[in-house]
Structure formats: structure tokens, C-alpha cells
Amino acid sequence: MNEILTPGRNAWRVEEADNVAVIIDAEDYFHAARDAMMRARHSIMMVGWDFDARIRFDSPGHSDDGPDRLGDFVLWLVDRTPGLEIRLLQWNSGMMKNWFRGTNAWYLARWKMHKRITARMDGMHPPAGSHHQKLLIVDDSLAFCGGIDMTVKRWDTRAHADDEPGRVSPSGRKLEPWHDCAALVDGPAAKALAEVGRRRWQRATGETLEAATTPALDWPDRVRPLARHARVAVSRSRPEMTDQTPVREIEALYLDLIAQAKRVIYAESQYFASRRIAVALSRRLEEPDGPEVVILNPHTADGWLEPLAMDTARARLIQSLRQHDPHGRLAVYHPVTAAEKPIYVHAKLMIVDDRFLRIGSSNFNNRSMRLDSECDVALDAAQDASGDMRRALMALRDDLLAEHLGCDAARVTAEIARHGSVIAAIEALRGPGRSLVPYEVPDLNAVEEWLADNEILDPDGPEEMFEAPGKRGLFRGRLRSPAGD
Incomplete structure (x- = not known):
């Protein structure tokens, strides 16, 4: 086989994943992300261009016991899971603009008061540049990488219906249809993405984070792999x-x-x-x-x-x-x-x-x-x-x-x-x-x-x-x- 994906040229690393999935549209992405985050025992790292604590972080009528809103869900996770630490890293310009909308500042203050939640801004980029990576890393064993930010406008179903009751802003305003996708990997490939996140965190904050040492999490039952045992x-x-x-x-x-x-x-x-x-x-x-x-x-x-x-x-x-x-x-x-x-x-x-x-x-x-x-x-x-x-x-x-x-x-x-x-x-x-x-x-x-x-x-x-x-x-x-x- 002619190897096209080559570290040092068009890749940083090539690693094995036990499972690889492509998740289409944010209804399924939020479900999968929520499921993975609820399994976390050691760490959750959320790296993104934008976050909005006010969004409904699931579909209407979800079946678990957690709160609907992202901000409340993050607080609920750390309170129910001793030893869990959650870190959020967001592009600084997006954070400065977004976190003073609605109740976002209130959520940010509550997060900052919690010893095991850390929200930081990433300003280490050139003028007019941005931090655009979108990663969610759970216990270094489940890693999402794609285009979906946990913010307003993103949620939609694959039906992209003209009249979709769940596709609304935090204030209840109707939003337009939105198509998006992300990948989910586990195994050594997830650990490589976790290293990307830790390096980005160190670059932005100066803090060096240790890799997770907890046992690997099981693959989410509701996510069907596209491929198994793939590099x-x-x-x-x-x-x-x-x-x-x-x-x-x-x-x-x-x-x-x-x-x-x-x-x-x-x-x-x-x-x-x-x-x-x-x-x-x-x-x-x-x-x-x-x-x-x-x-x-x-x-x-x-x-x-x-x-x-x-x-x-x-x-x-x-x-x-x-x-x-x-x-x-x-x-x-x-x-x-x-x-x-x-x-x-x-x-x-x-x-x-x-x-x-x-x-x-x-x-x-x-x-x-x-x-x-x-x-x-x-x-x-x-x-x-x-x-x-x-x-x-x-x-x-x-x-x-x-x-x-x-x-x-x-x-x-x-x-x-x-x-x-x-x-x-x-x-x-x-x-x-x-x-x-x-x-x-x-x-x-x-x-x-x-x-x-x-x-x-x-x-x-x-x-x-x-x-x-x-x-x-x-x-x-x-x-x-x-x-x-």
C-alpha cells in the first residue's frame, strides 16, 4: 500500500483507533458528547472557537437525570463525580464577546468559583487570527474532533425541517437550519488528540497538564462506528x-x-x-x-x-x-x-x-x-x-x-x-x-x-x-x- 498519510508532511501522528465514527448534525453530536461526558472520571477538556453556557445541551425530552443547559450540566457533572476536573479553552475574542450575553457571565462566575472547573481564554494567535480547533476529550480515551461548537445556532436534526420546535436560541428565537459533522475516535488516536489539547492548553495558559491515568471508557452504545481497528x-x-x-x-x-x-x-x-x-x-x-x-x-x-x-x-x-x-x-x-x-x-x-x-x-x-x-x-x-x-x-x-x-x-x-x-x-x-x-x-x-x-x-x-x-x-x-x- 502506498502510504499517503505521512507524519512530518501531512500529519502530526498516525495512531490506531479501536473505533472511528462520523457523527452528522448536532442533535446526534450533543447526544454522544453528553453520554461521553457523563462517563468521565478524571478529566474533560473542551477546546473551541466558541461556547455558550445557555444552550440546551441535548434534544428535548432527553432521558438522563442531568440538567438541560450546558452551564448547569457542567456544574452538575463535577458535583456528582468526585475527582473530575473540567477545563474549557476558548478563543479569546469569541469569549470576550460571547460571555457577556444573557446569563453567560453568571455561568462563567459560577464556573470560576468551582475548584474543579477552569475556563480560560486562548489569545496566543497572530493579529486577526483565531483559535479554531473544536475538540472534546474525555478521560483521554474518547475524543471528538470536528466542526461543531457548543454554542448557539448549531443544534439541528438531520431532517433540517422548516418548522423545527427544538431549533431555537436560548431566548426562544427561531433559528435557521444548520448542517455540521464531527468525528469520534478512541484508543491511541484519542490519546493523540488529548495531547493536542494539552499542548494547546499549555501554550495558552502556561500550565502543563498530566495525561489521564484512569481506565479507558467504553465506546458509546448509541454511536455506530464507521470503521474498527483503523489507523x-x-x-x-x-x-x-x-x-x-x-x-x-x-x-x-x-x-x-x-x-x-x-x-x-x-x-x-x-x-x-x-x-x-x-x-x-x-x-x-x-x-x-x-x-x-x-x-x-x-x-x-x-x-x-x-x-x-x-x-x-x-x-x-x-x-x-x-x-x-x-x-x-x-x-x-x-x-x-x-x-x-x-x-x-x-x-x-x-x-x-x-x-x-x-x-x-x-x-x-x-x-x-x-x-x-x-x-x-x-x-x-x-x-x-x-x-x-x-x-x-x-x-x-x-x-x-x-x-x-x-x-x-x-x-x-x-x-x-x-x-x-x-x-x-x-x-x-x-x-x-x-x-x-x-x-x-x-x-x-x-x-x-x-x-x-x-x-x-x-x-x-x-x-x-x-x-x-x-x-x-x-x-x-x-x-x-x-x-x-
Whole structure:
């Protein structure tokens, strides 16, 4: 087997996991996380971009004895479990903004008063950078890694119903549909992710934490593994700073997986704004026998600044990529509900052929490669001679497409087999109501084009923050500007 996942290049470590699962959407993620946290005896580490203690940390009508709200649940856990310590590490700018909303400050004060709860801010990042990893580590033996923050807006079911009573803010305001995913691993792979968390904690706080010594926790009964006894790669992004060398394992991983693709690259990402990824895709699209490329994005980025930064760059890159797609193998979609309202795609996932899976916190944008701190996991199904892992990856891809197309996964599989093409199958299954809608490049005004082309709001690493716009740009290298300039 040709080893693609390589420590020192596109991975930090490759470790064995007894079980690997992909959890789709936050209803199931919150269930699994809650279950794992209730088993903890030694430590829980929550590392994230954002936390909100006010959220309902489960689905309505959960069956355990714990409180509904995340803030109360954390307090309840330490009170019922002698010796348990809970640590939360959050991006400092997000924490300063979020913890003064509603009752969050009250929860934070209560947590800080408890001797076995520690909430800290992570400010060790370059200007305009963020701590973006999303990890939950329980007793160093169950580790979640993905795109789901324990904060507002994230909870939704896989149905993404237009009228979902449980999808509300802490104040009761109705929220929009939200699609997300995360991985869960155990065994040595979980211990490796725990080490990522401890290193991040030490970097942010100066405190060195000891590894857990308690017996390993059992795998949650309600979580069905995607694979068993699998080698899992842990990959990171770490920005360059005066006292820190850069780590660009995730960037290398993306580029290596794109280069290895034979038939289909399927990706879900909150953003598409990375020049390096676009260049790598352009090379494969120009090949007469290269892979299909299917990308799912949200209709528009969330927030007030993100659309200006990310949507404009996406428009320019996709407009250019279409000039490099003579064989018609690029398709970009966004999912909609039964009433044809946008479903926000926050997932960060890539499935390449029936061989590679990558899932984590990183997006298809520059800052995920070189400015923010990120953590992803990946596996190579070629390690399994039986072919079961390959079949599981294809089943996962078809299950995700079925969710987005509002149909049965078996029908997706059958249509792909009938057409010999994922894009053709999607086009055959698309229709009114719950479905996938092709991305249309919007008209951009001159200011938006300038911001996008010069990567003003999505810099290519900390060093570019201080470069003149003339030295930046989406269209450095082989990728052509849509205007041809």
C-alpha cells in the first residue's frame, strides 16, 4: 500500500483507533458528547472557537437525570463525580464577546468559583487570527474532533425541517437550519488528540497538564462506528509567530488528497476561498481523465463580515475554476429545505473516492491553512484489505448526499451506479423542495472584487497581514483572473 498519510508532511501522528465514527448534525453530536461526558472520571477538556453556557445541551425530552443547559450540566457533572476536573479553552475574542450575553457571565462566575472547573481564554494567535480547533476529550480515551461548537445556532436534526420546535436560541428565537459533522475516535488516536489539547492548553495558559491515568471508557452504545481497528492521522495548522514555527500539515493534506483523487472529490466546507486549493483543483479539472469535484457550501456565509470576505473570494475563484474545467467535472451546490430555504453548511469534510476521509475544523480558506489553529483527522481505507472500510466511506458519502437531496441513500447509490457519475446522479435526483441547488456566481461590484482578489479579509498567513495588497492576490501563480488580467 502506498502510504499517503505521512507524519512530518501531512500529519502530526498516525495512531490506531479501536473505533472511528462520523457523527452528522448536532442533535446526534450533543447526544454522544453528553453520554461521553457523563462517563468521565478524571478529566474533560473542551477546546473551541466558541461556547455558550445557555444552550440546551441535548434534544428535548432527553432521558438522563442531568440538567438541560450546558452551564448547569457542567456544574452538575463535577458535583456528582468526585475527582473530575473540567477545563474549557476558548478563543479569546469569541469569549470576550460571547460571555457577556444573557446569563453567560453568571455561568462563567459560577464556573470560576468551582475548584474543579477552569475556563480560560486562548489569545496566543497572530493579529486577526483565531483559535479554531473544536475538540472534546474525555478521560483521554474518547475524543471528538470536528466542526461543531457548543454554542448557539448549531443544534439541528438531520431532517433540517422548516418548522423545527427544538431549533431555537436560548431566548426562544427561531433559528435557521444548520448542517455540521464531527468525528469520534478512541484508543491511541484519542490519546493523540488529548495531547493536542494539552499542548494547546499549555501554550495558552502556561500550565502543563498530566495525561489521564484512569481506565479507558467504553465506546458509546448509541454511536455506530464507521470503521474498527483503523489507523487515524491527526493533522494541524499552526500559524507562524515570533516564538513559534508554523505547522502546515492540513494544507499539505488537502493538496495530497486532491492529487491522489482518481474518480470523485466530495467536500463539504463552510467557505471556499483558498487559492492553493483552487490551483490544485484546476490542475485536476484540466486532465482529460481527472476526478469529478463536488463541493457543498452554504448559500452565503454567516455573519456581517464573512459574506464580504468569503463570498466574494468564492465567486472569483469559482468563476476562474470554470475556465479550467473543459470537461465539465466541477459542481458546486448549496442545500435547501423542503420550503427551499438555505441550510447553512458548517461541516468541514472531504471524501476522496472510496479511499480517504478527512474531517475536522479546517475550511477551504486561507486562514485555515496558515493563520488560525486547526485540527483534523483522516484515514486511508486502503489499510483494510477486506474492502469494508472502502464500502463504509462510499456509504457515508451517499448518506450525506441523500440527506441533502431528501431521498433514500440506496437511491443515491443506484443513481451513481446507473450514470457512472456523482454529478449526473445529483442532477437526476435534484428537484423542487428539499434538494441541492447549483451555485450561481453573483455580480460583484468593484470594491468586492478588489477585496476578494487581494485577499484583504482572508490573508494567506500572518506575514501577509502586513504586506501591500499588490503582493497578495487570489490569482498568483497559474490560476487566471476571470477578467483575464
